[in-house]
Amino acid sequence: MNQPLRDTLKVEAKRAVLVGMLTPGQKLSKEHALDELAGLAETAGCEVVGHLTQTRDHPEPATYLGKGKIEELNQLMQATDAELAIFDNNLSPSQGKNIETTIKSIVIDRSEVILDIFATHARTYEAKLQVELAQLLYMRPRLKRMWTHLERIEGGIGSGRGPGEKQLELDRRMLDKRVSELRRKLESVEKRRERLVASRNEYFTVSLVGYTNAGKSTLMHALTGEDVYIADQLFATLDTKTRKWDIPNWGSILLSDTVGFVRDLPHHLVASFKSTLEEALQADLLLHVVDASNPEAMQHIETVESVLEEIGAGEKQTLLVLNKVDRLPGHQTPGTEINGDDLNSIEENSWYHILRNKHRDAMSVSAVTREGVEQLREKVVSILSKNFHAIEITADIGDGKLTSVLTQLTEVEQTTYTNTNAIYRCRLPQGVIERLQREHEIQVEFLEEFTPSSTDAT
Ligand SMILES: Nc1nc2c(ncn2[C@@H]2O[C@H](COP(=O)(O)OP(=O)(O)OP(=O)(O)O)[C@@H](O)[C@H]2O)c(=O)[nH]1
Numbered sequence: 001m002n003q004p005l006r007d008t009l010k011v012e013a014k015r016a017v018l019v020g021m022l023t024p025g026q027k028l029s030k031e032h033a034l035d036e037l038a039g040l041a042e043t044a045g046c047e048v049v050g051h052l053t054q055t056r057d058h059p060e061p062a063t064y065l066g067k068g069k070i071e072e073l074n075q076l077m078q079a080t081d082a083e084l085a086i087f088d089n090n091l092s093p094s095q096g097k098n099i100e101t102t103i104k105s106i107v108i109d110r111s112e113v114i115l116d117i118f119a120t121h122a123r124t125y126e127a128k129l130q131v132e133l134a135q136l137l138y139m140r141p142r143l144k145r146m147w148t149h150l151e152r153i154e155g156g157i158g159s160g161r162g163p164g165e166k167q168l169e170l171d172r173r174m175l176d177k178r179v180s181e182l183r184r185k186l187e188s189v190e191k192r193r194e195r196l197v198a199s200r201n202e203y204f205t206v207s208l209v210g211y212t213n214a215g216k217s218t219l220m221h222a223l224t225g226e227d228v229y230i231a232d233q234l235f236a237t238l239d240t241k242t243r244k245w246d247i248p249n250w251g252s253i254l255l256s257d258t259v260g261f262v263r264d265l266p267h268h269l270v271a272s273f274k275s276t277l278e279e280a281l282q283a284d285l286l287l288h289v290v291d292a293s294n295p296e297a298m299q300h301i302e303t304v305e306s307v308l309e310e311i312g313a314g315e316k317q318t319l320l321v322l323n324k325v326d327r328l329p330g331h332q333t334p335g336t337e338i339n340g341d342d343l344n345s346i347e348e349n350s351w352y353h354i355l356r357n358k359h360r361d362a363m364s365v366s367a368v369t370r371e372g373v374e375q376l377r378e379k380v381v382s383i384l385s386k387n388f389h390a391i392e393i394t395a396d397i398g399d400g401k402l403t404s405v406l407t408q409l410t411e412v413e414q415t416t417y418t419n420t421n422a423i424y425r426c427r428l429p430q431g432v433i434e435r436l437q438r439e440h441e442i443q444v445e446f447l448e449e450f451t452p453s454s455t456d457a458t
């Protein structure tokens with residue numbers, strides 16, 4: 001129905017010039033400022049044929065870059081035979097339009113590239129709905145410009161004057177209709193997922209979160225041995241995947257892999273993916289995976305923390321995992337134990353040392369060589385175990401399901417029966433206790449030894 005419109009968001013193999021602005025607060029050097037955008041553009045299928053940066057205090061309101069720089073961009077586009085200019089920041093609809101008018105080529109911004117990658121990588125029904133919704137919401141204020149793209153592609157329908165207002169109005173209405181349809185469909189998928197999540201409540205849950213390409217899926221594979229999709233590309237994983245992680249003599253954890261984050265994630269995308277992420281964020285613990293071999297690691301951590309904040313998971317218990325230590329300059333001891341302070345071989349003053357000093361509780365691992373993976377496993381177990389409370393559960397004797405859930409979750413230390421009730425003594429984390437209370441008719445009493453001493457003397 002709105003096929004032609006969606007097509008204009010497709011980046012496809014195109015020769016592209018990357019454009020960025022260096023503002024005073026920016027920590028990146030001029031040479032590396034556009035590295036990430038290049039990665040995004042290539043993942044989207046573009047061929048990068050040129051770079052252009054401008055150092056300025058503030059963007060120009062109408063055209064983002066200064067007038068002279070736009071002219072320079074124009075010349076560079078011609079010299080490199082580029083069809084597309086990709087801006088590293090997000091452009092307002094009118095900035096995009098103004099620049100396009102001047103350079104007479106398609107202009108896209110960071111959001112558009114990310115949306116395009118998401119659209120290509122979406123596999124599940126839900127992810128596809130989420131991406132389409134985000135794309136339509138992004139397009140809505142830019143419809144007029146999308147039409148000009150289309151005209152150019154199809155050789156100028158409407159003799160360059162753009163579509164009539166009537167056509168635009170029709171498109172807008174069509175788009176709004178599709179948006180509400182998508183929202184409705186997503187709602188019903190979400191309800192179905194909520195039921196699924198509820199049925200998993202017997203297990204402890206841990207979620208892997210982090211910047212795109214940090215190695216979340218690789219770590220998931222290293223921990224669970226299950227096959228997952230791993231690729232050296234941005235946003236390889238879009239759908240939350242959950243695998244069982246068995247820990248011998250302890251129990252099982254459900255480990256979820258999630259979509260990666262990136263700086264300036266399009267707002268609509270965060271909103272669309274919020275429900276998928278929320279599911280993962282119900283977890284008892286988050287493992288925040290960082291590519292410690294990337295000089296940008298510190299900024300990546302900040303980005304991830306602010307997205308977590310935005311989706312209401314800022315306060316969640318989180319363990320930082322510094323991954324890819326095998327790639328650190330000076331690293332040379334595969335197979336040996338590493339736990340932070342032993343990494344003397346790694347250059348002093350490197351960003352890795354700064355990272356370690358700032359995050360002393362972080363675990364260092366390599367998901368590829370598996371160094372530190374065993375220690376990570378122990379740490380996760382010890383964190384989860386620390387949350388345990390000693391409790392006494394009184395339940396109806398007829399609740400057989402509760403007995404089987406409890407024996408899966410924990411070792412029941414003592415079971416006694418009265419005529420009507422079964423009383424279990426065991427240890428469980430707070431989150432699990434709350435879930436059991438929601439799902440079963442039970443009374444829970446916290447036993448002295450593990451709860452902080454009560455002021456209420458009985
Ligand atoms: N050298 C090295 N490479 C790693 C390590 N962990 C992951 N990689 C590589 O990093 C790339 C990205 O890994 P993924 O596991 O797909 O990363 P991800 O965080 O799941 O990425 P997205 O799904 O795109 O968000 C792949 O090429 C991996 O092989 C590691 O510990 N050491």
Ligand SMILES: [Mg+2]
Nearest residue numbers: 216217236237
């Ligand atoms: Mg992944």
